[in-house]
Amino acid sequence: EAQVTQNPRYLITVTGKKLTVTCSQNMNHEYMSWYRQDPGLGLRQIYYSMNVEVTDKGDVPEGYKVSRKEKRNFPLILESPSPNQTSLYFCASTRRLAPRWMNTEAFFGQGTRLTVV
Amino acid sequence: KNEVEQSPQNLTAQEGEFITINCSYSVGISALHWLQQHPGGGIVSLFMLSSGKKKHGRLIATINIQEKHSSLHITASHPRDSAVYICAVGRSGGGADGLTFGKGTHLIIQP
Numbered sequence: 001e002a003q004v005t006q007n008p009r010y011l012i013t014v015t016g017k018k019l020t021v022t023c024s025q026n027m028n029h030e031y032m033s034w035y036r037q038d039p040g041l042g043l044r045q046i047y048y049s050m051n052v053e054v055t056d057k058g059d060v061p062e063g064y065k066v067s068r069k070e071k072r073n074f075p076l077i078l079e080s081p082s083p084n085q086t087s088l089y090f091c092a093s094t095r096r097l098a099p100r101w102m103n104t105e106a107f108f109g110q111g112t113r114l115t116v117v
Numbered sequence: 118k119n120e121v122e123q124s125p126q127n128l129t130a131q132e133g134e135f136i137t138i139n140c141s142y143s144v145g146i147s148a149l150h151w152l153q154q155h156p157g158g159g160i161v162s163l164f165m166l167s168s169g170k171k172k173h174g175r176l177i178a179t180i181n182i183q184e185k186h187s188s189l190h191i192t193a194s195h196p197r198d199s200a201v202y203i204c205a206v207g208r209s210g211g212g213a214d215g216l217t218f219g220k221g222t223h224l225i226i227q228p
Contacts, residue, residue, distance in 0.1 A: 033215045043203070043218040058215060088158060092216075106150060106205075106216065108160035 002027050006091050006109035013081055013116055021076045021112045023091030029107075031094045032074040033058065034066065036087040037111075043090065049074055081116045088113050119144045123204050123219035131227055136191040138222045140204030143185065150216065151178050151189050152203040160203070163189070194226045 004025045013019055025032065033048035035058075045058030049068040063085055065077040074093075078085060091109040120143040130136055140149070148167040154160045164171050164178040166187070171178050175194075180187040191198055201223050205216040 035215075035218075040220070042220040043205075043216075045215045048215045090160060092160075105162050105165050106152075107162065108152075111158040111160070113158070 002107060004091055004093050004107045004109040006089075006112050008112060009110060010113050011115070013114070015082055015116055016080050019078050019081060019114075021078075021089060021091075021114070023074045023076065023109055024072050025074075025093040025107065026072065027093060027095070027107065028071065029093035029095050030071070032068070033092050034064070034074070034076045035090045035092065036060065037090065038087050046076070046089075081114075083116045086114060086116050119146070119206055119208065119217045121204055121206055121217050121219040123202075123222050125222060126220065127223045127225075129225045129227065130194060132195060134194050134226075136194050136198070136224065136226075138189045138202050138204075138224070140187045140189070140219055141185060142204075142206045142217075144208075145182075145185075146206040146208065148207050149180055149187050150205040150207070151187075152205060154201040154203060154221070156200075163202075191224075196226045196228050199225050 007022045030051045034046040035043045037043045044060050046064050047058050047066040049055040052068050052071050055066050068074055089112045092106050094106045095104045122141045124139045148165050150165050151163040152160050153163050166180050175192045177190040201221040203221045204219040
């Protein structure tokens with residue numbers, strides 16, 4: 001079954017304690033991205049990756065890091081979490097169509113609800 | 118940056134009613150997505166379209182590229198259709214910088 005898997009689903013942590021949210025897809029998709037969802041603001045892009053070792057900032061990258069060492073995995077790292085990073089996080093993946101990137105169907109993980117106290 | 122506006126923000130209807138949710142965007146796009154988010158948070162892709170119309174069961178999505186507008190219709194609505202419906206657009210002209218989302222339409226279908 002085609003899917004994007006995020007872990008953990010729920011996480012409560014304290015300010016300053018480093019954490020990683022994992023994301024893995026089994027569809028051999030080139031493109032992966034991280035979004036956060038906040039009430040009244042909708043979904044906003046944090047970081048994206050067009051392929052292995054290729055990452056770039058989205059609209060709200062401050063306080064986050066990512067890596068893409070393997071095609072299937074795209075972890076989101078919070079080096080020093082703060083309460084304003086309390087949010088619902090989604091990982092998504094899509095296939096990239098040559099010769100120019102075009103939208104294809106997007107697959108989303110189940111979400112990670114993060115609370116930073 | 119593309120602005121994506123959805124209307125209405127909230128919609129409550131009776132079972133069986135025909136539902137329309139609208140989405141407008143400000144700049145050219147490569148494709149438009151309609152997504153569904155149920156309570157509990159998971160997001161599912163309903164449609165991706167770049168022109169015309171698509172139908173899946175009781176759901177119909179249309180897009181007018183010239184007017185920069187899309188609609189999602191639900192026929193014979195059912196309480197299980199209650200969810201948040203989100204419109205998202207991808208940038209045109211290449212460049213894989215992801216999707217821009219509307220704020221969503223919260224739909225409640227009452228029995």
